Amino acid sequence: MRSGGTRRTKLELLVRQDGDDGFEVRRVPSALAWLQLRPQRVDPATYEVAQMPSRVDGRVTFVLKSKLTDRYVLLTEPERFLWEQMDGGTSLQEIATAYVLRFGTFDFDLIPALIAKLRQAGLLTLRPSSRLREALARHRRHALLRGLEAIFHGLERVTVSSRRVQPFFARLYRAGGWVLFTPAAVVAGAALTAIGLASGVPLWQNAASVVAPIGRHPLFAIVVVKLGFFLTLAAHQVVHGLALIHYGRRVREFGFTILHGFVPTFYVDVTDIFMASRRARVVTAASGALLHVVLGSVCFAVAVHLSHGLTQAFAAASGLIQLQAFVLSLYPFCFIEMDGYHILVDALGLPTLRHDAVRFVRHNLWRHVADGRVLSRREGIWLGYFALSVVSIGAFIAFNLWTLIHVITG
């Protein structure tokens, strides 16, 4: 069996558009197809699992039997974990991530070997479910939606990145980045935050008059504030990278992309932090977000000392946006897998929480309610995550609308 690292063949596919002669050629690397595969366990009615505790070393193994092929497969505890993830909706990439979060290590041959074993026993089917396939399965009857989808597809491919960034981050760390991870930096950050929040109180009390100058140049103001915020997003990712260096791990990639076709963002590949301790993972995840609270506090502290005018309004608005970014980054209940979400799933040991929660509510919750069944602890967490996320998104939209109305109406 070849290892995962050797997959490199590309297939060239022509995808035709509806109704005209337009088309698009897409190159799909085999490695991408492999990562996006969604292995699907066979119907639960067609297999049995038996637990076999060992009295010698205390380890537990499992025997999986296919009722259709009458074949038996012996699974170790980690293999059984992988088997449980193979629900047809979770990709191999997500399964591998879940495995690392659960066991802290990873063997690149483990998943292919298990898949081969399960397929031989007739216990598994593979569903290639890439975005391309999903997009093709979608109906494209409306020209507008078709156009939008084409734009999103095009934008999604706008990615500028480098995989040779480790030396850059190492130099940056040595040149002073290390200071961010000292107790002194934590104390200074906390002090700045306190000062910033104290400065934010009078600004908030006079919010209407403070931000009024922005209303006189709305377009210019929005562009400048957003541009400033965009640059801090890059800094956010740089801090994540520095955290990796701090814990002796490797920064695999840094770049810019347009997420989901409409959210321009910077990103850094922090996969290597999975090989470090949980504390390292939490610090790495939180460090980027903490930058926003510090920057927001600085903005407020500056704004409160400025005289009334456009500069003060810019500083105050930027401070508010930075604080929102801080909350959004660390707040896990919003269906977006941001820093706070990663901390939460790490703490819960439920790496596919969002996916499982959405699936549970969509497919199983009503059956539970109809049957009057009590939720298990895990199902309770899924439902809690889903409910909190829905409420939080609603509250976020309402708060922003209220702020907007508050500012406009003075």
Next chain:
Amino acid sequence: MASPTVVSFLRSVSLFKDLAEPHLVSLAPRLRERKLKKGEVLFREGDPGQEMFLIRSGSIIISKPITGRVEQVLARMGAGEFFGEMSLFDQAPRSATVQADVETALLCLDRDSLQQFVEVSPRAAAAFFGTLVRTFIQRLRASGDLVAEVTRWGLEATGLDVENR
């Protein structure tokens, strides 16, 4: 009267490399020009075919339907290359779909014109067919390579362990 630019182009086409100047001059008026806009489909798999095409400028993509709106790209061809000759000889429907990758100019040679060319210049026709057969052999080998490549893609993408089955 043959256009000098068409004759000059034919001289650069490998398919006609063994033809003397007078034969190119006699062939040129039999060719009909056809232009394709970017993305325009020239013919689809299953369409009836009566002619072969020389690419004068631009490039085309040859593809074969796989599922829904997805087609596998079999080949790309550029200026000086030719395609569509299979239907010319076996009179069967088109075996693949051809579309313009960019704005493309083609020269079409239909079955009747080829027949006339063969009758008028049998020695030139023999040279023409000799080159055609060599091109067929190259394309047959390329098809074998493509089959192997697609099989490798399938094995890599599915992680199928053939060695240990």
